[in-house]
Amino acid sequence: xxxxxxxxxxxxxxxxxxxxxxxxxxxxxxxxxxxxxxxxxxxxxxxxxxxxxxxxxxxxxxxxxxxxxxxxxxxxxxxxxxxxxxxxxxxxxxxxxxxxxxxxxxxxxxxxxxxxxxxxxxxxxxxxxxxxxxxxxxxxxxxxxxxxxxxxxxxxxxxxxxxxxxxxxxxxxxxxxxxxxxxxxxxxxxxxxxxxxxxxxxxxxxxxxxxxxxxxxxxxxxxxxxxxxxxxxxxxxxxxxxxxxxxxxxxxxxxxxxxxxxxxxxxxxxxxxxxxxxxxxxxxxxxxxxxxxxxxxxxxxxxxxxxxxxxxxxxxxxxxxxxxxxxxxxxxxxxxxxxxxxxxxxxxxxxxxxxxxxxxxxxxxxxxxxxxxx
Amino acid sequence: xxxxxxxxxxxxxxxxxxxxxxxxxxxxxxxxxxxxxxxxxxxxxxxxxxxxxxxxxxxxxxxxxxxxxxxxxxxxxxxxxxxxxxxxxxxxxxxxxxxxxxxxxxxxxxxxxxxxxxxxxxxxxxxxxxxxxxxxxxxxxxxxxxxxxxxxxxxxxxxxxxxxxxxxxxxxxxxxxxxxxxxxxxxxxxxxxxxxxxxxxxxxxxxxxxxxxxxxxxxxxxxxxxxxxxxxxxxxxxxxxxxxxxxxxxxxxxxxxxxxxxxxxxxxxxxxxxxxxxxxxxxxxxxxxxxxxxxxxxxxxxxxxxxxxxxxxxxxxxxxxxxxxxxxxxxxxxxxxxxxxxxxxxxxxxxxxxxxxxxxxxxxxxxxxxx
Numbered sequence: 001x002x003x004x005x006x007x008x009x010x011x012x013x014x015x016x017x018x019x020x021x022x023x024x025x026x027x028x029x030x031x032x033x034x035x036x037x038x039x040x041x042x043x044x045x046x047x048x049x050x051x052x053x054x055x056x057x058x059x060x061x062x063x064x065x066x067x068x069x070x071x072x073x074x075x076x077x078x079x080x081x082x083x084x085x086x087x088x089x090x091x092x093x094x095x096x097x098x099x100x101x102x103x104x105x106x107x108x109x110x111x112x113x114x115x116x117x118x119x120x121x122x123x124x125x126x127x128x129x130x131x132x133x134x135x136x137x138x139x140x141x142x143x144x145x146x147x148x149x150x151x152x153x154x155x156x157x158x159x160x161x162x163x164x165x166x167x168x169x170x171x172x173x174x175x176x177x178x179x180x181x182x183x184x185x186x187x188x189x190x191x192x193x194x195x196x197x198x199x200x201x202x203x204x205x206x207x208x209x210x211x212x213x214x215x216x217x218x219x220x221x222x223x224x225x226x227x228x229x230x231x232x233x234x235x236x237x238x239x240x241x242x243x244x245x246x247x248x249x250x251x252x253x254x255x256x257x258x259x260x261x262x263x264x265x266x267x268x269x270x271x272x273x274x275x276x277x278x279x280x281x282x283x284x285x286x287x288x289x290x291x292x293x294x295x296x297x298x299x300x301x302x303x304x305x306x307x308x309x310x311x312x313x314x315x316x317x318x319x320x321x322x323x324x325x326x327x328x329x330x331x332x333x334x335x336x337x338x339x340x341x342x343x344x345x346x347x348x349x350x351x352x353x354x355x356x357x358x359x360x361x362x363x364x365x366x367x368x369x370x371x372x373x374x
Numbered sequence: 375x376x377x378x379x380x381x382x383x384x385x386x387x388x389x390x391x392x393x394x395x396x397x398x399x400x401x402x403x404x405x406x407x408x409x410x411x412x413x414x415x416x417x418x419x420x421x422x423x424x425x426x427x428x429x430x431x432x433x434x435x436x437x438x439x440x441x442x443x444x445x446x447x448x449x450x451x452x453x454x455x456x457x458x459x460x461x462x463x464x465x466x467x468x469x470x471x472x473x474x475x476x477x478x479x480x481x482x483x484x485x486x487x488x489x490x491x492x493x494x495x496x497x498x499x500x501x502x503x504x505x506x507x508x509x510x511x512x513x514x515x516x517x518x519x520x521x522x523x524x525x526x527x528x529x530x531x532x533x534x535x536x537x538x539x540x541x542x543x544x545x546x547x548x549x550x551x552x553x554x555x556x557x558x559x560x561x562x563x564x565x566x567x568x569x570x571x572x573x574x575x576x577x578x579x580x581x582x583x584x585x586x587x588x589x590x591x592x593x594x595x596x597x598x599x600x601x602x603x604x605x606x607x608x609x610x611x612x613x614x615x616x617x618x619x620x621x622x623x624x625x626x627x628x629x630x631x632x633x634x635x636x637x638x639x640x641x642x643x644x645x646x647x648x649x650x651x652x653x654x655x656x657x658x659x660x661x662x663x664x665x666x667x668x669x670x671x672x673x674x675x676x677x678x679x680x681x682x683x684x685x686x687x688x689x690x691x692x693x694x695x696x697x698x699x700x701x702x703x704x705x706x707x708x709x710x711x712x713x714x715x716x717x718x719x720x721x722x723x724x725x726x727x728x729x730x731x732x733x734x735x736x737x738x739x740x741x742x743x744x745x
Binding site for chain 2: 023025026029033037040041043044045046049050051052053068094095096097100109112113114117118119120121122123124125126127128130131132133134136137138139140141142143144145146147148150151154162163164165166167168169170171172173174175176178179180191195196199200203206207283284285286287288289290291292293294295297298299301302303307308309311312313314317320334335338339345
């Protein structure tokens with residue numbers, strides 16, 4: 001690259017920077033909104049099941065029935081939000097969404113417990129299928145333990161069995177936040193890059209300033225570079241800021257080294273910017289660019305493993321995720337944050353990110369002069 | 375408000391939409407495409423979790439326990455390990471999400487009536503899958519344990535739990551995703567449609583022309599809104615038909631109620647987009663603000679995926695100003711629960727307030743800018 005070219009790029013980058021940071025509202029979008037979003041979403045993305053709202057209909061109202069309910073509450077997974085002696089109230093509570101679980105203890109529960117045996121009804125709201133599955137599992141276990149205790153108390157000698165001791169590595173308390181917050185970082189960076197680039201070129205065209213740039217001595221390559229460099233710097237800055245917030249505020253441990261994260265972040269940002277520029281060059285109006293950007297962004301989030309495990313997707317979609325830079329970057333951030341992974345563990349992700357970045361960038365570069373010309 | 379002027383504005387906006395056909399196609403294709411994609415791709419049903427076993431007992435009992443993990447359908451055994459150190463390796467490189475360790479004393483303990491202990495090592499870095507895997511494993515071991523205790527005895531347990539699932543009997547995650555997804559997709563599409571409409575006029579300099587006409591500001595905002603309400607309603611109708619026919623999601627409630635609620639929701643969401651557009655006056659800025667203010671909140675704070683009940687109170691309060699929250703509750707309520715206006719009245723009122731506030735703000739800001 002010649003000295004003149006470097007000079008042109010430098011001046012253009014300066015101009016782009018000035019344009020980017022001139023407006024107070026844009027500065028808010030760039031610097032304040034990622035931090036606010038991380039704060040918000042860091043608290044929102046919580047999939048721990050605790051204190052599930054539970055409605056109790058105890059038709060027996062005896063000491064054993066109360067003991068069973070206490071056993072539910074004692075686990076911490078269930079919280080009694082309402083009691084009644086009419087089953088209709090249970091239906092109402094679930095219909096209104098006031099409770100997700102209903103427990104109904106039949107009349108004669110205490111009597112049958114020592115006699116022919118009895119059953120309690122557990123009703124779960126299936127519209128939140130994950131919580132429902134987990135709550136159902138807990139309920140089954142609580143009742144089974146209660147039953148074994150009752151049988152033992154009644155004089156049946158029951159001993160032995162199998163105990164399960166669980167230990168979770170990398171995240172001993174299985175806090176969902178430690179898993180989700182690093183992923184939010186990746187999503188926010190992608191969003192920022194797309195927001196700052198996908199309208200950049202089409203905007204100049206709609207406003208007629210692209211013509212002015214065309215008669216300037218800038219080559220298409222130089223123009224692209226000067227559009228991407230300021231955004232890349234801003235994105236790196238944002239990445240650092242939200243990572244620090246995640247570590248300081250949410251106390252997400254960063255076991256690995258930031259130096260391992262950095263090359264992946266650079267490749268990821270490059271890929272994101274390339275996608276944004278490509279959208280900007282193929283769109284004819286800003287409206288179209290906005291929609292195309294969303295058309296890329298939404299699937300890239302859903303197919304990234306952010307909250308839908310990739311392993312349980314059908315084979316075709318698992319394949320598709322390989323072409324998604326977000327997927328690879330999320331694997332890197334999560335591994336660096338939680339497992340302390342190094343270069344040796346993460347080379348497939350680096351390689352994938354590099355291939356994707358180069359491929360999209362190449363496509364955008366090929367496409368770009370045509371846009372300028374026509 | 376003058377009917378002639380109102381319809382003139384609506385017609386002008388309609389012509390303008392038609393002149394950008396690629397955006398119009400996108401407005402129709404986006405919801406269909408996204409719904410199809412996610413209806414097939416997304417599944418919360420966690421199955422085939424990769425698992426390794428370290429069986430140091432090698433007894434009939436340990437094989438039986440492993441077999442009950444295998445036959446549950448939740449786990450796929452991807453490796454049988456020989457040494458304790460191997461557990462480290464498979465969890466570290468991610469080839470297994472959990473390792474079941476059965477100690478050498480397992481068979482002896484089981485035979486002597488002492489409680490035998492098995493260990494489960496989980497990859498906690500994927501907390502979501504790990505929590506569910508732990509839950510499944512607990513259930514399997516607990517059932518196995520009960521079987522072992524009661525084996526060869528005549529006693530039965532005095533009480534059992536009969537559990538039933540309501541609204542989504544088969545616990546199919548698709549049934550909860552499709553109605554929620556309609557709400558999330560529509561909240562962003564609505565904002566996307568209107569966020570640029572006024573900013574565009576400013577950028578192109580046509581706003582001054584519009585201001586010079588005798589059209590009232592209320593007529594501009596409402597007139598511009600009409601074509602987009604049409605597009606939005608059409609989108610929801612197509613998404614609903616797609617959900618019912620292709621994904622076989624049940625629609626248990628009243629279709630008319632769904633239509634009315636959808637209209638209310640669209641008015642609010644479109645009004646919000648219009649407000650952003652009038653306040654930002656630049657298409658680029660309006661895009662950024664619309665995306666940040668609508669999409670992620672609709673995805674994360676609406677109760678679509680992450681339960682609002684488990685959020686801290688600040689976010690619970692914040693979720694009250696996310697229109698998608700009410701619409702998610704309406705779509706889930708009408709599609710799956712089959713509840714009526716008596717249950718959904720609160721959500722309906724909230725959406726009326728939204729529509730009023732959104733449109734009111736849009737008209738106010740618009741007026742201030744123009745004078």
